[in-house]
Amino acid sequence: xxxxxxxxxxxxxxxxxxxxxxxxxxxxxxxxxxxxxxxxxxxxxxxxxxxxxxxxxxxxxxxxxxxxxxxxxxxxxxxxxxxxxxxxxxxxxxxxxxxxxxxxxxxxx
Amino acid sequence: xxxxxxxxxxxxxxxxxxxxxxxxxxxxxxxxxxxxxxxxxxxxxxxxxxxxxxxxxxxxxxxxxxxxxxxxxxxxxxxxxxxxxxxxxxxxxxxxxxxxxxxxxxxxxxxxxxxxxxx
Numbered sequence: 468x469x470x471x472x473x474x475x476x477x478x479x480x481x482x483x484x485x486x487x488x489x490x491x492x493x494x495x496x497x498x499x500x501x502x503x504x505x506x507x508x509x510x511x512x513x514x515x516x517x518x519x520x521x522x523x524x525x526x527x528x529x530x531x532x533x534x535x536x537x538x539x540x541x542x543x544x545x546x547x548x549x550x551x552x553x554x555x556x557x558x559x560x561x562x563x564x565x566x567x568x569x570x571x572x573x574x575x576x
Numbered sequence: 577x578x579x580x581x582x583x584x585x586x587x588x589x590x591x592x593x594x595x596x597x598x599x600x601x602x603x604x605x606x607x608x609x610x611x612x613x614x615x616x617x618x619x620x621x622x623x624x625x626x627x628x629x630x631x632x633x634x635x636x637x638x639x640x641x642x643x644x645x646x647x648x649x650x651x652x653x654x655x656x657x658x659x660x661x662x663x664x665x666x667x668x669x670x671x672x673x674x675x676x677x678x679x680x681x682x683x684x685x686x687x688x689x690x691x692x693x694x695x
Contacts, residue, residue, distance in 0.1 A: 471618065500683070509666055509686035510619070554618070563634055564684065566611075566618030 471567030473555045478573045484543050487570045489555030493536040497558040501529050501540045504552045504569065513540070513553075542572075550574045577602050580687035582667050588693045589657040597652040597690050599667030607670045608650040609634075609684060610642065612663040619666065625650055657694045665690045 472490045479485040491499065498517040502510035516522055516531035516538060528541040540553055552569035559565060583598045601608065606627045611619040621634030625644040639661060641653040650669075654661060668684040 498682075509688050512683050512685065515683060558682070563621045563624070564619075566620075568616060568618045 471555050471557060471565055473553075473567045473570045475568070476571045476573070478575060479542075479545055481545055481547060481574055481576055483545050484541065485545060485572065487540045487542075487553050487555075487572070489538045489540070489567060491536050491538070491555070491557040491565070492559070493533065495559040496533065496536075499529075499531050499538045500554075500556040500558065500564070501527075501538075502554040502556060504554055506551070510554055545574050547574050547576070579603065580667055580669055580685055582665075582687035582690050584690060585688065586691045586693075588695060589654075590695060591657060591659065593657050594653070594655050595657070595692075597654075597665055597667075597692075599650045599652070599687060600648050601650075601667075601669040601685075601687075602648065603669060603671070603685070604647065605669035605671050605685075606647065607672065607684075608644065609668040609670075610640070610650070610652045611666045611668065612636065612661075613666060613689075614663050622652065622665075654692075659694050661692065662694045663692060665692060 500515050501513040503513050504510040514529035516529050521530045526543045531538045552571050554569045555567040557565045580601045609624045610622040613619045620636045622640050623642040625631045628647050631642050644650050666689050667687040670684045672682045
């Protein structure tokens with residue numbers, strides 16, 4: 468698989484804003500997904516970017532820069548239930564998705 | 577719709593035993609996938625299928641086999657279980673393959689996972 472780099476852990480306060488960055492290899496790039504995974508559960512789809520720019524969906528937004536091989540997930544008005552692992556996932560050539568190791572976000576009171 | 581379902585949820589195997597992990601989806605998706613997730617690691621693709629009767633290897637296929645006799649079902653077979661196969665296994669499905677010009681129908685939807693421990 469192609470390399471995905473994202474921070475291992477982040478901590479933020481309830482009600483705050485947090486940005487999770489991700490870089491990926493651009494060869495054969497088809498699109499960038501963000502998934503949320505709570506401990507012991509399956510990944511669930513959050514967002515998909517294929518063009519440059521910001522996609523907003525409620526409290527969550529995702530940004531993509533294809534030329535820089537860079538994406539971020541922005542979470543606003545953090546809630547305790549947002550404590551989870553956030554997976555940056557690129558789609559490159561072929562059918563396989565390239566999964567990052569995930570960023571474990573801890574939201575504190 | 578139940579989405580993607582997997583059985584069993586948890587299983588302990590002895591080295592050398594065999595088992596089949598079941599996966600079913602009711603979304604009429606053509607594309608199905610098996611992943612494994614090891615602690616602290618990203619998901620790795622084991623096998624995938626683009627439709628009934630068609631399967632192909634992913635990144636880590638050794639020690640596994642699959643079949644796809646119907647659109648709904650995509651079982652994963654472990655013939656001779658080894659400790660290295662201790663992992664969490666996720667099945668996923670999508671309507672189209674990825675790279676379809678930015679079509680969200682390529683989004684993969686995951687089952688709840690099967691936790692396998694090989695001792």
